[in-house]
Amino acid sequence: MGFVSNLKIRANTLFEYILINHRWVIVVFFLLPLSFIYDIYYNTRSWLIFKLIRQIPMCTARPGWQTISFRVPAYKSTFNKIKINLVDILEIDTRKQTVRCEPLVTMGQLTKVLVDLGWTIPIVPEMDDLTVGGLVMGTGIETSSHKYGLFQHICTAFELVLADGSLITCNKDEHANLFYSVPWSYGTLGFLTAVEIKIMPAQRMISTFLSESRKESENDYVEGIMFTYNAGVVMTGNMCNSVEEGKLNEIGKWYKPWFFKHVESYLKAGRGVEYIPIRDYYHRHTRSIFWELQDIIPFGNNLLFRLLLGWLVPPKVSFLKRTQGQKVKELYENNHFIQDMLVPADQLKNALDVFEKEVKIYPMWLCPFKLPADPGMLRPLDGKCSLFVDIGTYGVPKVDNFHPVETTRRVEKFVRNAKGFQMLYADTYMTVHEFREMFNHTLYDKIRKELQCTKAFPEVYDKICRKARI
Numbered sequence: 001m002g003f004v005s006n007l008k009i010r011a012n013t014l015f016e017y018i019l020i021n022h023r024w025v026i027v028v029f030f031l032l033p034l035s036f037i038y039d040i041y042y043n044t045r046s047w048l049i050f051k052l053i054r055q056i057p058m059c060t061a062r063p064g065w066q067t068i069s070f071r072v073p074a075y076k077s078t079f080n081k082i083k084i085n086l087v088d089i090l091e092i093d094t095r096k097q098t099v100r101c102e103p104l105v106t107m108g109q110l111t112k113v114l115v116d117l118g119w120t121i122p123i124v125p126e127m128d129d130l131t132v133g134g135l136v137m138g139t140g141i142e143t144s145s146h147k148y149g150l151f152q153h154i155c156t157a158f159e160l161v162l163a164d165g166s167l168i169t170c171n172k173d174e175h176a177n178l179f180y181s182v183p184w185s186y187g188t189l190g191f192l193t194a195v196e197i198k199i200m201p202a203q204r205m206i207s208t209f210l211s212e213s214r215k216e217s218e219n220d221y222v223e224g225i226m227f228t229y230n231a232g233v234v235m236t237g238n239m240c241n242s243v244e245e246g247k248l249n250e251i252g253k254w255y256k257p258w259f260f261k262h263v264e265s266y267l268k269a270g271r272g273v274e275y276i277p278i279r280d281y282y283h284r285h286t287r288s289i290f291w292e293l294q295d296i297i298p299f300g301n302n303l304l305f306r307l308l309l310g311w312l313v314p315p316k317v318s319f320l321k322r323t324q325g326q327k328v329k330e331l332y333e334n335n336h337f338i339q340d341m342l343v344p345a346d347q348l349k350n351a352l353d354v355f356e357k358e359v360k361i362y363p364m365w366l367c368p369f370k371l372p373a374d375p376g377m378l379r380p381l382d383g384k385c386s387l388f389v390d391i392g393t394y395g396v397p398k399v400d401n402f403h404p405v406e407t408t409r410r411v412e413k414f415v416r417n418a419k420g421f422q423m424l425y426a427d428t429y430m431t432v433h434e435f436r437e438m439f440n441h442t443l444y445d446k447i448r449k450e451l452q453c454t455k456a457f458p459e460v461y462d463k464i465c466r467k468a469r470i
């Protein structure tokens with residue numbers, strides 16, 4: 001008789017009767033074998049993880065189609081994917097003038113929270129969905145970069161989980177070598193868990209002054225768009241709080257013309273000043289995805305379309321990517337050129353000639369930036385802080401002899417010889433040797449050895465080369 005019968009519990013079913021009066025039946029025939037199988041499963045899993053998976057390099061589990069680049073990383077299907085679903089802004093310290101945020105915080109999310117509180121980050125890379133993690137591990141640039149440098153130069157600390165599982169915080173004073181090696185390392189030194197970024201007070205408007213001349217030291221923002229080889233518009237902007245009567249232009253409103261089309265109208269109109277709300281300015285190229293949306297929705301800038309559906313635009317880059325299919329992909333591969341090349345300012349004229357000869361794509365984006373002489377992957381040639389220009393070409397080449405690989409390789413060669421750099425979200429056809437010639441690996445190699453990254457993470461080249469992307 002089962003001991004529970006003394007408690008006068010009535011069994012309603014046979015199963016309950018056995019459970020109450022003869023529990024050993026369940027335990028011996030079911031629970032013991034189940035416990036045995038459970039232990040075998042977890043022990044085998046643990047053994048496998050330790051022996052095999054630890055030999056497989058790691059990457060983040062963020063799906064390839066979500067990333068802001070043309071391709072999907074091939075390694076996402078073979079590497080050990082580590083979930084880093086950290087999506088929040090952690091702390092805004094107005095006394096220290098910093099914001100601490102997690103790697104999946106996006107630019108759109110960050111500017112919304114900060115600007116509402118009267119703050120901003122000095123460089124807000126264009127496109128709402130760019131993430132802090134991607135911008136730190138890759139790079140970020142905007143029209144205030146002539147003053148503040150690249151995205152990495154406004155970051156004051158990185159918090160990472162290293163290959164051995166330890167958590168480390170690095171900045172200019174503590175673990176400085178690691179701090180300078182993280183930018184452009186594409187997740188090959190550790191997993192980023194938090195970033196501290198400088199903030200500064202934001203004023204509500206930006207007055208943009210569209211003219212042919214530019215005075216870098218006096219302007220908060222400088223941007224150029226070339227519409228032909230000979231004609232372009234230079235925009236300089238400053239933050240301000242008041243608006244001149246009749247000069248407010250809320251370019252972010254859904255019914256407004258696409259920004260680059262609006263800028264183009266200044267080719268005829270000549271100089272002009274206008275006042276733009278700060279977030280509208282930051283995300284001015286978002287609605288038209290620079291000028292890429294015109295190839296996808298040819299009537300997207302038509303007034304009727306803007307009035308009716310403009311509020312839904314743009315589609316998410318990640319959704320476009322997810323749904324493009326093989327044929328569209330091939331079409332883009334063979335007839336489209338998407339590159340950002342960073343060249344020393346004194347090479348700008350030569351670079352414009354090369355782009356005119358090789359691709360003839362307009363509009364062309366020009367964004368000056370300052371490159372401090374910090375240690376790391378990017379080193380200005382003479383070891384002094386110098387001015388560079390990002391030349392952004394996105395579109396269909398208008399030359400007869402365009403060949404996706406050969407043309408890109410010729411442009412890459414020019415950039416290497418000019419001591420410039422290629423942005424690595426785009427296709428790169430450089431060999432590993434050419435890549436190491438463009439990017440200084442001295443500190444990177446040292447840190448990888450020190451942190452025992454060899455088995456845990458691949459090298460940058462193996463994540464960004466053409467072979468690693470589908």
Ligand SMILES: NC(=O)C1=CN([C@@H]2O[C@H](COP(=O)(O)OP(=O)(O)OC[C@H]3O[C@@H](n4cnc5c(N)ncnc54)[C@H](OP(=O)(O)O)[C@@H]3O)[C@@H](O)[C@H]2O)C=CC1
Binds near residue numbers: 140
């Ligand atoms: N205005 C601008 O400056 C623009 C910049 N870009 C480019 O877009 C890219 C950013 O796109 P986004 O979609 O945000 O980022 P991605 O998801 O493309 O990530 C870029 C790289 O950063 C690594 N990475 C991201 N988060 C972490 C983390 N927490 N720990 C370790 N590694 C991490 C990724 O590693 P893994 O492969 O393992 O996931 C990947 O190699 C940048 O490379 C930038 O240069 C694009 C448009 C405009």
Ligand SMILES: CC(C)=CCC[C@@H](C)[C@H]1CC[C@@]2(C)C3=C(CC[C@]12C)[C@@]1(C)CC[C@H](O)C(C)(C)[C@@H]1CC3
Binds near residue numbers: 126321423
């Ligand atoms: C430094 C700066 C300002 C870079 C801007 C880069 C953008 C113009 C690039 C980044 C991602 C990008 C390559 C992308 C595309 C166009 C150019 C983009 C937006 C598109 C939308 C073109 C159409 C394609 O079918 C597809 C959807 C895959 C891609 C996605 C990524």
